[in-house]
Amino acid sequence: MISNFAHVKAGSVAEAIKALGARGAKLHAGGTDLLGCMRDGVFAVQRVVSISGLKELKGISAKPGGGVKIGALTTIADIAADASLGAKYAVLTQAAAEVASPQLREQGTIGGNLCQRPRCWYFRGDFHCARKGGDMCYAVEGENQYHAILGGERCYFVHPSDTAVALVALQAQLMIAGASGSRAVRIEDFFVGPAKDVLKENILAPDEIITEIHLPPIAGTVRSSYRKIRARRAWDFALTSVGIVLQFEKEAVSKARIVLGGVAPYPWRAAAAEKLLVGKKPDSAIAASAAQAATEGADPLRDNGYKVEMVKGAVEESILALA
Numbered sequence: 432m433i434s435n436f437a438h439v440k441a442g443s444v445a446e447a448i449k450a451l452g453a454r455g456a457k458l459h460a461g462g463t464d465l466l467g468c469m470r471d472g473v474f475a476v477q478r479v480v481s482i483s484g485l486k487e488l489k490g491i492s493a494k495p496g497g498g499v500k501i502g503a504l505t506t507i508a509d510i511a512a513d514a515s516l517g518a519k520y521a522v523l524t525q526a527a528a529e530v531a532s533p534q535l536r537e538q539g540t541i542g543g544n545l546c547q548r549p550r551c552w553y554f555r556g557d558f559h560c561a562r563k564g565g566d567m568c569y570a571v572e573g574e575n576q577y578h579a580i581l582g583g584e585r586c587y588f589v590h591p592s593d594t595a596v597a598l599v600a601l602q603a604q605l606m607i608a609g610a611s612g613s614r615a616v617r618i619e620d621f622f623v624g625p626a627k628d629v630l631k632e633n634i635l636a637p638d639e640i641i642t643e644i645h646l647p648p649i650a651g652t653v654r655s656s657y658r659k660i661r662a663r664r665a666w667d668f669a670l671t672s673v674g675i676v677l678q679f680e681k682e683a684v685s686k687a688r689i690v691l692g693g694v695a696p697y698p699w700r701a702a703a704a705e706k707l708l709v710g711k712k713p714d715s716a717i718a719a720s721a722a723q724a725a726t727e728g729a730d731p732l733r734d735n736g737y738k739v740e741m742v743k744g745a746v747e748e749s750i751l752a753l754a
């Protein structure tokens with residue numbers, strides 16, 4: 432049951448920021464994650480601040496100096512369906528198309544997708560786990576088949592967002608507005624791992640809002656893709672996903688970004704695999720070595736060792752498909 436809460440329909444970003452300053456206030460975009468958390472009592476909310484009516488935060492447009500600007504309230508469905516975005520930033524439109532179900536893609540926004548809370552069943556359930564201020568991660572000894580194999584210190588949830596993986600691969604930038612003005616943040620610096628702060632998934636202060644996502648210009652021959660592996664073909668979160676952006680000069684890779692989803696508490700850059708590809712023309716031997724390197728540092732829990740092989744397969748296949 433949802434407890435009583437006040438509702439504020441913000442008429443501007445400034446109004447929303449002011450309203451978020453109150454204790455127990457939470458931002459509402461499409462509400463597909465927030466309302467579920469409220470219903471399940473994952474955290475207490477005294478005031479819902481809705482920005483859903485702010486037209487200035489919706490839409491996809493070309494930036495004057497090159498690159499693309501996406502408003503934080505743009506729906507996942509609009510991103511998935513944008514053909515001109517897909518022509519240059521395929522990794523993002525493909526990731527958007529893999530999010531949840533058609534209904535959720537129509538309602539859910541890109542800003543909300545990046546800020547959605549962990550899907551770990553202990554966090555969402557009736558457990559006072561480390562992420563809720565408790566002193567343990569129940570996944571360590573418990574049901575951990577869907578949990579992290581990388582970067583899971585003190586807490587082993589896996590970041591649920593498909594679009595986050597693609598945006599890290601694309602080196603996107605987030606525009607964040609707060610009481611003291613606006614700031615631009617590299618998306619890689621946005622996510623916070625549990626080793627740094629087990630209570631937060633990102634750097635946002637309670638009264639800060641992502642307003643825009645900026646994609647850098649794409650020049651030369653760049654190919655990208657997003658591959659997601661899930662337990663069933665209906666809506667489901669990733670067991671493993673891979674976002675890859677490769678820049679080619681002649682037939683060799685001149686720049687590589689390989690980012691993994693479903694395996695760590697934040698989008699995980701497979702830096703060793705990226706390094707291995709640069710300067711090479713990808714063939715099956717190179718793809719297999721990069722796939723092996725992508726799992727460097729993996730430390731599975733009791734029931735999720737299968738993800739190591741899954742990552743290797745997904746990385747190898749993705750590289751070969753782009754080559």
Ligand SMILES: Cc1cc2nc3c(=O)[nH]c(=O)nc-3n(C[C@H](O)[C@H](O)[C@H](O)COP(=O)(O)OP(=O)(O)OC[C@H]3O[C@@H](n4cnc5c(N)ncnc54)[C@H](O)[C@@H]3O)c2cc1C
Pocket residue numbers: 457458459460461462463464465466467503504507529530531532535538539540541542543544545546547548591592593594635639640641642666667668669
């Ligand atoms: C059944 C189900 C299946 C799903 N499957 C997938 C999946 O396969 N892949 C995937 O990636 N996601 C999946 N999701 C998550 C879904 O995509 C998100 O719920 C959705 O993208 C959130 O967008 P929203 O606008 O509804 O956010 P809201 O629910 O409104 O907000 C979510 C959170 O983000 C915060 N927030 C929202 N917008 C902003 C902003 N602009 N700035 C700062 N904070 C903000 C809110 O305060 C809240 O904490 C699934 C969700 C459900 C319910």
